[in-house]
Amino acid sequence: MSSPALRGGGLPRTVLRLHRSALLAWAVFVAGASGWLVWLAEVTGKDPNTRDLPCVGDCDTLHLLMGYPTQLSWAGDLIGYGFVAVAGFAGGSLIGRELEYGTAQLAWTQGITPVRWLTAKLALPALAVTAGGTILVLVFRWVSASPPDPSLQFDWTWDTAFMARGPLLVAYALCALAVGVLTGLLLRRALAALGAAAGAMWLLNAVLTSYRFRLWPAVTRTGPHAFDIPDNVALVNEGGDGDSRFATYQPPSHYWPLHLTETAIVLTVAALAVLLSFRLLKHRTEPSA
Amino acid sequence: MTDTAIAASALGKRFGRRGGWALRDCTFRLPAGRVCAVVGPNGAGKSTLLALAAGLLGATEGELTVLGTTPAGARARIGYVAQDKPLYPQLTVAETLRMGADLNPGHWDAAAAERITAAGDLDPKSRVRALSGGQRTRVALALALGKRPELLLLDEPMADLDPLARHELMGVLMVQAAQHGTTIAMSSHVVAELEDSCDHLLLIGGGRVRLAGEIDDLLTAHARVAVPADTDLAPHTVVESRTTGRQLSALVRPAGPLPDDWHAATPSLEELVLAHLRNPEAPVLTPAEEAVA
Numbered sequence A: 001m002s003s004p005a006l007r008g009g010g011l012p013r014t015v016l017r018l019h020r021s022a023l024l025a026w027a028v029f030v031a032g033a034s035g036w037l038v039w040l041a042e043v044t045g046k047d048p049n050t051r052d053l054p055c056v057g058d059c060d061t062l063h064l065l066m067g068y069p070t071q072l073s074w075a076g077d078l079i080g081y082g083f084v085a086v087a088g089f090a091g092g093s094l095i096g097r098e099l100e101y102g103t104a105q106l107a108w109t110q111g112i113t114p115v116r117w118l119t120a121k122l123a124l125p126a127l128a129v130t131a132g133g134t135i136l137v138l139v140f141r142w143v144s145a146s147p148p149d150p151s152l153q154f155d156w157t158w159d160t161a162f163m164a165r166g167p168l169l170v171a172y173a174l175c176a177l178a179v180g181v182l183t184g185l186l187l188r189r190a191l192a193a194l195g196a197a198a199g200a201m202w203l204l205n206a207v208l209t210s211y212r213f214r215l216w217p218a219v220t221r222t223g224p225h226a227f228d229i230p231d232n233v234a235l236v237n238e239g240g241d242g243d244s245r246f247a248t249y250q251p252p253s254h255y256w257p258l259h260l261t262e263t264a265i266v267l268t269v270a271a272l273a274v275l276l277s278f279r280l281l282k283h284r285t286e287p288s289a
Numbered sequence B: 001m002t003d004t005a006i007a008a009s010a011l012g013k014r015f016g017r018r019g020g021w022a023l024r025d026c027t028f029r030l031p032a033g034r035v036c037a038v039v040g041p042n043g044a045g046k047s048t049l050l051a052l053a054a055g056l057l058g059a060t061e062g063e064l065t066v067l068g069t070t071p072a073g074a075r076a077r078i079g080y081v082a083q084d085k086p087l088y089p090q091l092t093v094a095e096t097l098r099m100g101a102d103l104n105p106g107h108w109d110a111a112a113a114e115r116i117t118a119a120g121d122l123d124p125k126s127r128v129r130a131l132s133g134g135q136r137t138r139v140a141l142a143l144a145l146g147k148r149p150e151l152l153l154l155d156e157p158m159a160d161l162d163p164l165a166r167h168e169l170m171g172v173l174m175v176q177a178a179q180h181g182t183t184i185a186m187s188s189h190v191v192a193e194l195e196d197s198c199d200h201l202l203l204i205g206g207g208r209v210r211l212a213g214e215i216d217d218l219l220t221a222h223a224r225v226a227v228p229a230d231t232d233l234a235p236h237t238v239v240e241s242r243t244t245g246r247q248l249s250a251l252v253r254p255a256g257p258l259p260d261d262w263h264a265a266t267p268s269l270e271e272l273v274l275a276h277l278r279n280p281e282a283p284v285l286t287p288a289e290e291a292v293a
Helices: A010-018 A020-042 A061-066 A068-080 A082-100 A103-108 A114-145 A159-164 A168-187 A190-214 A252-285 B046-053 B093-103 B110-119 B133-146 B163-180 B191-195 B215-220 B269-278 B287-292
Strands: A219-222 A234-239 A246-250 B004-014 B021-031 B035-039 B061-066 B078-081 B151-155 B183-188 B200-205 B208-214 B223-228 B237-244 B247-253
Touching: A010 A020, A010 A114, A010 B093, A020 A068, A020 A082, A020 A114, A068 A082, A068 A114, A068 A159, A082 A103, A082 A114, A082 A168, A082 A190, A103 A114, A114 A159, A114 A168, A114 A252, A159 A168, A159 A252, A168 A190, A168 A252, A190 A234, A190 A252, B004 B046, B004 B183, B021 B046, B021 B183, B021 B200, B035 B046, B035 B163, B035 B191, B046 B061, B046 B151, B046 B183, B046 B200, B078 B133, B093 B110, B093 B133, B110 B133, B110 B163, B133 B151, B133 B163, B151 B163, B163 B183, B183 B191, B191 B269, B200 B215, B200 B269, B208 B215, B208 B269, B215 B269, B237 B269, B247 B269
Parallel strands: B021 B208, B035 B183, B035 B200, B078 B151, B151 B183
Antiparallel strands: A219 A246, A234 A246, B004 B021, B004 B061, B200 B208, B223 B247, B237 B247
């Protein structure tokens, strides 16, 4: 007979056993991307041959690819859009495949209620996603805080830099998990859910990216010199002519309000997806009273 | 403890708000300790009924009581094997059984589960994806029996087994029923497959219960008769009748003693089932239900 402490551990252990390859892949991804970023900061960024773009315009492709700025934008995009893979995993492998092949029902006819099953399926990946995402954010912040050259300071409006320097990156990954779970439950097909979840998250990100700098009151300049806005700002809108010109923009000091507002929106979407997932599961498996 | 394993009253299940009814108006009672055959043509609603009893689907209307409580409340006491024997392909046989132990804390009989897989010469280290259909059935049954269920729900359990394995696994089930008093409900569209091992029948056709009761009671409640074509069969209930020349053969439910010259004989289970399936308008008979009422 198992001890009470072990009794609660069976379900998490089973979920880990089922998804150990996904967990391993995630660990390799986090370690690999972190390692790449650290390498860029410590080696590529300190080597005079690769620290900057070797040329402008007519360039030797190989040198361009080897350079710090090019590689950094790739590494940044890799971690910035990792959430699309999380959505695909959650929709396809975590939920969709289980419902398509009936293995979810196998779990539900052991001693596990569907609600506990879904809770474990959400909570354990959420832990892994939060831990891995936090590591990536910390590494990215460290790299972005020490550019090899002041001229290579990040543009804070660059999508990846905007996302990856705070909790927004983790929020997107958690939202991808929740949306993936919901699509898996809705479609009950692995491949369809994989595609739909990844597509839905890509769309959500595209919409939020295009409205990103409207989520917080912007600074407005008016008058004949309105278009002479400072460097390093995100222009929201400009117009008019002559003396009635205006320009609205977000200065770098608005980074955190903007970042946290978007984080809140993404987490709200995640919470809604979780709520709907549980309601859908209960509706399917409990009598309609 | 309750002496009723499954009791349904006016049970109905519809898929989707505008979908058709997979089951409608089902009322029956399965006493505990019986081995019950759930019989009916493909698409009759057998799988839906078993999934409802296993707590995998919620009923749209009516009541379903399993082991004295709701299907969800009885989850830990029910074993269920779905028609396509779903198992995790990436796990090994041993890992699958370990999952059974993990998901059934406190009531897992590892020895019983391992006995069933060992009897099939299954290597504990082989992956489920590499198993044959029959071997998968064996692992699925081991998983269902390892939790020592009071009620075992099996959806077409023997469909992909060769005759030898079928005979052997049926033996395992019968031993389980005899030793532990486990109630077994198993579906099939092949009546002959269940005739020898089952003592209770639930016949489902078109989403409704057509017949329910002890097989012996059901058989003795019917008679196959052969009479001249112009004979009036009233007041007996006619399930099916067929005229060949001047001869009328019929399956009837006698309302009283039959005349000697009607050549009455007890029908076989298969004749009884087929006659009811061919004639959906024949009145429903559920002796167990009437006995309770």
